[in-house]
Amino acid sequence: MRLVIARCQVDYVGRLTAHLPMAQRLLLIKADGSVSIHSDDRAYKPLNWMSPPCWLIEDPDLWVVQNKAGEKLIITLAEVLHDSKHELGPEPGLVKDGVEADLQKLLAEHVTKLGEGWTLVRREFPTPIGPVDLMCRDAAGVSVAVEIKRRGEIDGVEQLTRYLELLNRDPLLAPVKGVFAAQQIKPQARTLAEDRGIRCVVLDYDELRGVESDEFRLF
Numbered sequence: 309m310r311l312v313i314a315r316c317q318v319d320y321v322g323r324l325t326a327h328l329p330m331a332q333r334l335l336l337i338k339a340d341g342s343v344s345i346h347s348d349d350r351a352y353k354p355l356n357w358m359s360p361p362c363w364l365i366e367d368p369d370l371w372v373v374q375n376k377a378g379e380k381l382i383i384t385l386a387e388v389l390h391d392s393k394h395e396l397g398p399e400p401g402l403v404k405d406g407v408e409a410d411l412q413k414l415l416a417e418h419v420t421k422l423g424e425g426w427t428l429v430r431r432e433f434p435t436p437i438g439p440v441d442l443m444c445r446d447a448a449g450v451s452v453a454v455e456i457k458r459r460g461e462i463d464g465v466e467q468l469t470r471y472l473e474l475l476n477r478d479p480l481l482a483p484v485k486g487v488f489a490a491q492q493i494k495p496q497a498r499t500l501a502e503d504r505g506i507r508c509v510v511l512d513y514d515e516l517r518g519v520e521s522d523e524f525r526l527f
Contacts, residue, residue, distance in 0.1 A: 310337040313390040318345050320356055322379030328355055330386060337364065339396075340437065343373045343381060356381060359466060361473075408458050411511055412441050415456065415489065419444055422454070422487065422509065435474050438467075451475070451484040460490030460508070465501045472506075 312335040318328040333355070334346040343364060344357035362375040371383040412431065415421070419428045425447025433443035433453070442454035453475055455468040468486050475484040486506040488497070491513055498508050 309339065309396050310393045311335075311390065312337070312388060314388045315386040316345075317384040317386075318356055319382045319384075320380070321382065322377070326356060330384075332389070335383070345381075345383070353463070359470060408456060411458070411489070411491075411513060412456050415454065415511075416442055422452075422489075423447060426452075435471050437470060437474065440468075440471050440475070446485075451481045452487055453484055454487045454489055456511075457488075457490040458492075460488055460493035460497050462494070462497050462500055464488060464490070465497050465504070465506065468501075468506060469504055 313332065314335060315330060315332050316335070317330045318333075320326040328345065331347070334348075336342075336344045336346065336354075338344075341360035341362055341364075342358065343362065344354035346354050358373045358375060358379070358381050362373055365372045365374070369385050371381075371385065373381040373383070416428055416431050419426050419442070422444065423446050427445050429443040429445060429451070431442055432439040440453045441456045444452045444454060446452055453468065453471055455464060455471065457464045465488055468488055472484055472486050476482045486501075486504075487509055488501045488506050489509040489511055491511050493501075493508050493510055501508050
């Protein structure tokens with residue numbers, strides 16, 4: 309993990325454009341290649357970012373982060389106040405809270421409620437960057453990766469997008485579709501998911517816990 313605090317200007321050039329004027333910010337460069345720009349508010353959410361696979365080209369006063377789609381983060385540096393690297397070590401993985409873990413278990417047991425003729429391949433399906441909650445096949449035999457959250461936000465959509473990018477490289481699985489399932493899905497997350505061809509499903513936890521008949525519903 310590399311931490312850089314700098315006065316900088318950031319411009320995103322891609323499917324649309326975005327501009328962050330000159331200000332003091334935190335730049336995070338992770339071992340997976342991702343680069344994100346943070347301010348001193350907004351909790352954990354970055355102001356802008358580039359997800360892997362991408363690469364960083366550094367000049368003294370200019371950084372360019374680019375992905376294979378040709379999108380770019382152009383970071384103009386006026387002053388670097390701090391620059392350090394830290395080895396975080398192996399990641400033991402996320403321990404899901406009770407609600408999220410229960411949702412995963414219930415959907416695994418009643419996967420046909422996501423679609424008639426669906427079958428479960430595996431819970432916690434492994435990928436190089438972490439496990440997908442559920443790997444399924446739909447009625448046509450197409451692979452579907454299901455990511456489950458208690459609250460569906462943009463970072464969850466980004467997480468599922470990264471899983472899908474990797475899974476679709478496997479000829480035994482591809483094509484792999486995505487389902488983003490949560491008790492609540494924020495409008496921005498739904499818009500991003502639908503733009504990427506990911507289906508959104510809103511879950512009623514109390515109803516899922518009471519499944520005893522064919523009246524089980526997802527809506």
